[in-house]
Amino acid sequence: MGFARTCSVALVGVEGVVVEVQADLEPGVAAFTLVGLPDKSLTESRDRVRAAVVNSGAEWPQRKLTVGLSPASVPKAGSGFDLAVACAVLGAAERIDPRVLADIVMIGELGLDGRVRPVRGILPAVLAAAGAGYEQVVVPECAAAEASLVPGVSVLGVRSLRQLIAVLADEPVPDEEPDEPGRPDPLLAGLRVPGTGAATAMHSNGAAQQDSGHDLADVVGQHSARTAVEVAAAGGHHLFLEGPPGAGKTMLAERLPAILPRLAREESLEVTAVHSVAGLLPPGKPLIDTPPYCAPHHSATMQSLVGGGPGVARPGAVSLSHRGVLFLDETPEFSSHALDALRQPLESGHVVIARSAGVVRFPAQFLMVLAYAGPDMFNGR
Ligand SMILES: Nc1ncnc2c1ncn2[C@@H]1O[C@H](COP(=O)(O)OP(=O)(O)OP(=O)(O)O)[C@@H](O)[C@H]1O
Ligand SMILES: [Mg+2]
Incomplete structure (x- = not known):
């Protein structure tokens, strides 16, 4: 008919x-x-x-x-x-x-x-x-x-x-x-529905970072820490920053994306696609061409870290920092479950979320920066 x-x-x-x-x-x-x-x-x-x-x-x-x-x-x-x-x-x-x-x-x-x-x-x-x-x-x-x-x-x-x-x-x-x-x-x-993960636990995303004007030159002194940040950026190494409160750990971590190379066209599209699925693209400037920075609070849930949620699954912090930096401030405060969940993306460069409706795969290739201000974690001081 x-x-x-x-x-x-x-x-x-x-x-x-x-x-x-x-x-x-x-x-x-x-x-x-x-x-x-x-x-x-x-x-x-x-x-x-x-x-x-x-x-x-x-x-x-x-x-x-x-x-x-x-x-x-x-x-x-x-x-x-x-x-x-x-x-x-x-x-x-x-x-x-x-x-x-x-x-x-x-x-x-x-x-x-x-x-x-x-x-x-x-x-x-x-x-x-x-x-x-x-x-x-x-x-x-x-x-x-x-x-x-x-x-x-x-x-x-x-x-x-x-x-x-x-x-x-x-x-x-x-x-x-x-x-x-x-x-x-x-x-x-x-x-950006509150409570569904991605947008809530972040206080910064790729788009926000692009405009923040963070520059490694702002860091006074701290030569060894700056060298460490530079080596991490050059070699794609993860980084652990330890020092007393106010020593500049957060400051250094925030400046790491600025010294990473700009994203190539293919990488930009990959990163932008992830942010698009999360609903985090800034209107009017759709392409993210600098490495994103994501710093979830230590109270972040597993879902906000690795992704998931109802309907169209949202990427978590590990994917929102794809090709950029994931900063876990006060790392020991994160739940052990949350930290354990980082193993798979760290090893494979992607995260696989199994749901009743099927398996969802998000890219998650990030440079991880951990920070801790307490007594020496390794020497028990
Ligand atoms: N080396 C530095 N050069 C310039 N400013 C600095 C430096 N170190 C610290 N600051 C200033 O001190 C402020 C606090 O530093 P920051 O938050 O990075 O410390 P932190 O090590 O992360 O502390 P906390 O353990 O409390 O999180 C920064 O915003 C910055 O203004
Ligand atoms: Mg800090």
């Missing part, structure tokens, strides 16, 4: 799998079924999509509607499929030509009013789409710069579903009111 398909991306850690979103309309009692291993937030997309379509001025098909996400075996989480589901439905209802939709990858959450909102992990999702040979992606307008970091992909940033329908149907594109300037986007703030 009516069929259309388009694409989106399911994220597993920082790796993406292109998912085909198919919509099928059959005569029958109006119903909307979503199949293909969706999680709770994705199942809720049925209601968001229906409201967004209606509020965008399009007609909701009053027939038996089935939306399938394939491959069905890959677990799918989050709200980033909304845009693709809405367009597949509109394609099946012939509001949009289904042929136009087939080769486009769409990523974005829909508000009930039809506005397109950003989701975590746009960069790795677009990297996966490009890797699978797709050349056109549609993303929320505020994430277009992030998506454009991927070479060989043409990116369309849209503000609302209404705009996207107009572009795809070759109609004049309506203007959308911009978000009020100066006011923090509640949605971007919402990406």
Whole structure:
């Protein structure tokens, strides 16, 4: 009766799998079924999509509607499929030509009013789409710069579903009111959900460090400690700093990223992808090209250190310091479980988190700096 398909991306850690979103309309009692291993937030997309379509001025098909996400075996989480589901439905209802939709990858959450909102992990999702040979992606307008970091992909940033329908149907594109300037986007703030790990335990991340202007030249004296920091940077060695309070341990550790080499293009994309999945990319400056610095407090939970959490798994401190510095101040205060959990990433350069929905792998190749101000840890003084 009516069929259309388009694409989106399911994220597993920082790796993406292109998912085909198919919509099928059959005569029958109006119903909307979503199949293909969706999680709770994705199942809720049925209601968001229906409201967004209606509020965008399009007609909701009053027939038996089935939306399938394939491959069905890959677990799918989050709200980033909304845009693709809405367009597949509109394609099946012939509001949009289904042929136009087939080769486009769409990523974005829909508000009930039809506005397109950003989701975590746009960069790795677009990297996966490009890797699978797709050349056109549609993303929320505020994430277009992030998506454009991927070479060989043409990116369309849209503000609302209404705009996207107009572009795809070759109609004049309506203007959308911009978000009020100066006011923090509640949605971007919402990406950093307190209590879910990554964003809470850090008092610094790659982006913050980039602007901090820390310079090793600020350190007065301390020649041997400075040499140690330089040797660690040059050789990629881990570092243990011991000394009385106020001796400058934290100061030295904070300045280590500044003397590490800048990240190469590939490394920048890797680091940026991790921060993108964590929802920590600074808006307006999507590429992280200097080594990140991450200093979790010693009360950090295992999850905030190694990663995890519900829905799309978040990277932990070990991954947020990938290709940069992980600073564990007052190291003995960390729980022994947390310190033990660092062994795997230290040995293998990545962290593997097993969850009921599958295994998630994040890169975690960092330079570790430990600091301790108490009595000599090794000589028992
Ligand atoms: N060698 C130094 N050169 C310049 N400033 C220094 C030096 N050592 C310490 N300071 C100053 O003292 C402050 C405290 O140093 P810092 O926090 O790095 O010490 P710490 O060894 O980490 O102490 P704690 O064990 O209490 O954490 C720094 O912010 C800095 O202003
Ligand atoms: Mg300190």
